[in-house]
Amino acid sequence: MSRYEMWVAFQTILRKEVRRYMRIWPQTLLPPAITMTLYFVIFGALIGSRIGLMGGFSYMQFVVPGLIMMAVVTNSYSNIVSSFFGAKYNNSVQELLVSPVPNWIILAGFVTGSVSRGLLIAVIVTCLSLFFADLNVQHVGATMLVVLMTAVLFSLFGFINAVFARNFDDISIVPTFILTPLIYLGGVFYSLDLLPEFWANLSRLNPLVYVVNGFRYGVLGVSDVNVEFSLGMITIFTFITFFYCLHLLDSGTRLRE
Amino acid sequence: MNSPKTALEIKNLSKTYSNDVRALKGIDLSVERGDFFALLGPNGAGKSTTIGILFSLINKSGGTIEVCGIDIDENFSEAKRLIGIVPQEFNFNVFEKVRNIVVTQGGYYGLPRAIAEERADKYLKKLGLWDKRNDIGRELSGGMKRRLMIARALVHEPELLVLDEPTAGVDIEMRREMWSFLRDLNENDTTIILTTHYLEEAEMLCRNIAIIDQGAIVHHSSMKDLLRQLHTETFVLDARANLPEKMSLGAYGFQRVDDRTLEVEVDKERNLNGVFEALSEQGIEISSMRNKTNRLEEMFVSLLS
Numbered sequence: 001m002s003r004y005e006m007w008v009a010f011q012t013i014l015r016k017e018v019r020r021y022m023r024i025w026p027q028t029l030l031p032p033a034i035t036m037t038l039y040f041v042i043f044g045a046l047i048g049s050r051i052g053l054m055g056g057f058s059y060m061q062f063v064v065p066g067l068i069m070m071a072v073v074t075n076s077y078s079n080i081v082s083s084f085f086g087a088k089y090n091n092s093v094q095e096l097l098v099s100p101v102p103n104w105i106i107l108a109g110f111v112t113g114s115v116s117r118g119l120l121i122a123v124i125v126t127c128l129s130l131f132f133a134d135l136n137v138q139h140v141g142a143t144m145l146v147v148l149m150t151a152v153l154f155s156l157f158g159f160i161n162a163v164f165a166r167n168f169d170d171i172s173i174v175p176t177f178i179l180t181p182l183i184y185l186g187g188v189f190y191s192l193d194l195l196p197e198f199w200a201n202l203s204r205l206n207p208l209v210y211v212v213n214g215f216r217y218g219v220l221g222v223s224d225v226n227v228e229f230s231l232g233m234i235t236i237f238t239f240i241t242f243f244y245c246l247h248l249l250d251s252g253t254r255l256r257e
Numbered sequence: 258m259n260s261p262k263t264a265l266e267i268k269n270l271s272k273t274y275s276n277d278v279r280a281l282k283g284i285d286l287s288v289e290r291g292d293f294f295a296l297l298g299p300n301g302a303g304k305s306t307t308i309g310i311l312f313s314l315i316n317k318s319g320g321t322i323e324v325c326g327i328d329i330d331e332n333f334s335e336a337k338r339l340i341g342i343v344p345q346e347f348n349f350n351v352f353e354k355v356r357n358i359v360v361t362q363g364g365y366y367g368l369p370r371a372i373a374e375e376r377a378d379k380y381l382k383k384l385g386l387w388d389k390r391n392d393i394g395r396e397l398s399g400g401m402k403r404r405l406m407i408a409r410a411l412v413h414e415p416e417l418l419v420l421d422e423p424t425a426g427v428d429i430e431m432r433r434e435m436w437s438f439l440r441d442l443n444e445n446d447t448t449i450i451l452t453t454h455y456l457e458e459a460e461m462l463c464r465n466i467a468i469i470d471q472g473a474i475v476h477h478s479s480m481k482d483l484l485r486q487l488h489t490e491t492f493v494l495d496a497r498a499n500l501p502e503k504m505s506l507g508a509y510g511f512q513r514v515d516d517r518t519l520e521v522e523v524d525k526e527r528n529l530n531g532v533f534e535a536l537s538e539q540g541i542e543i544s545s546m547r548n549k550t551n552r553l554e555e556m557f558v559s560l561l562s
Contacts, residue, residue: 001367004367006367008364008367008368009364009365012361012364013365015361015364016353016357016361019357020352086350091346091348092350094312094344094348095362095365097312097313097314098312098313098314098337099337099362099365100333100334100335100365100366100367256314
């Protein structure tokens, strides 16, 4: 395919992906908005008002960046899982496999579609958070970079899940038993400084800690971990995961016989 | 280098699945450009595996495939541009609108949106789906879904169209319309490979044929040559009145099915005139006559038995 044809193919996949989540917006856009609003009300306004300052900020201000990232992570991940697994399940993925579209374009199209949903959710949740907290973004570049790279990384993780999933149970196991606990233990609701040293060190093995703190640094200017290290880790993981996803497509794992 | 006249050249193609089932045992197949070719075989013979390899949904174990002279091992992407696929199973997103399904497929082949839309409209009209263009895929009937898959396979205007049982579950009227559409398409230089269980369909449409059984090609020739090998044909004759208790048709073998129905076996060397003469001499009037089975079906069964 020529570069122009590849661009057309990429746009086609992206358009299809965006059309998919926009068509079912009550399932894709509305729930995270409602869930995050509840988090803001319960953890921020009701419980948070009794907690006092954390890291030099009100509890509401402290949790907002983590909650935004939580929404980005879960939505980027779940979008690609349900879309790609759905395409596998109803065999419509064959439309792509029989076409001359290179595998990296297929991957880029699906990931960009998922990232677009993650970013859209980030905007929605950020707008909602403004009803509850004053946010003055300290480092716009770092904020944008972290949110973008996080959405890409978790879209890629979701793609791996979708490739290996054999049924609908398989696409809910990882989010329920791995992703959600990691998010809750990733410093969304507390500072690692509050933990005993052993647990704080153990938490540093959780990749979500770097994602949440990287974003918190961008928004509030404070972080429990080294931000350059966070960005470095996210970048390395993104590259490794991208090439692994590409390998899965090239080898036809769970897609070809 | 392959002859430019060849749309598909398969050499020594083999496939062994991970459970050690040998689905293809080194088949050779050649389909000329512009041909209307039938690939027939019983269930499990290896048709779907052959087509699956061509679809790139099944990895081959050995052998080579060239599409219009392009080796799929060297440039599968370029070869894929020349092939249009209509699989046996419905494989489109049933939640998408009909027109979007076709336009999106055009995009996968790098067609600019305006051209993809223009072609989608053209083929949806030709296949009688224009009125359904804004319907959701799952709302279509089985026959409409099959036609949608044909429109989708044609949006990039391939040189080789592979149809895996395209008329399965389609009513006779719609089937005839589809035959007419496919004939027109073939007359406009699209090479067509057809697999079907309706043997009269293959006999009516196809000029050349290959029969595959247990992973091997058991026959590969023109349709005429194949049918020429048929030594006898069986006709069913319906009498106007009850047949006499004792009757004879001379050298023709026959069997009484019921009081008014006869099955007569006619050797290729003979003709039907002798049958009617013998019946007339015994005062038996025949009101209707038909082939017991399709000619290709008889040949097909004899080749596989």
